[in-house]
Amino acid sequence: MRPLAYDHGAAPVDFVLVGSLLTLLFLGVAQVAIDYHVRNVLAACAAEGARYAANADIADPQAGADRTNELITESLGAAYAHAIAPDPQDSVNGAPVVTVVVHTRLPLLAWFLPAGPTVTATGHALLEPG
Secondary structure (H helix, E strand, O other): OOOOHHHOOHHHHHHHHHHHHHHHHHHHHHHHHHHHHHHHHHHHHHHHHHHHHHOOOOOOHHHHHHHHHHHHHHHOOHHHOOEEOOOOOOEEOOEEEEEEEEEEEOOOOOOOOOOOOEEEEEEEEEOOOO
16 A cells, blocks of 8 residues: 555644644643632632631631731732622521632633633631620
């Protein structure tokens, strides 16, 4: 069997097509990994801020939001520190609960896109009697 005359030069074309597809697949997997990491860090920081605010010595939801912003700034950067403590605090079965909410945009590997999707992380902690 002889190779066809028009088959020469097909390897670079195949390499470019398969290489670009694999590159896009890799970037998609990396983007999902970054999104999960950022979401988990935000959730952990919100929970820690709520626990800090629920401490009997503190008992201030705004202090929990400030602590959450400090933790987010240390771990991800100041661009993601948007924690707030809603005014009407929740209660579970009559027990007061401190709530801290973080609402921010996720980072994108595709820097040329205008903005990433938003994520909301909420932390709750029972208020200690004091």
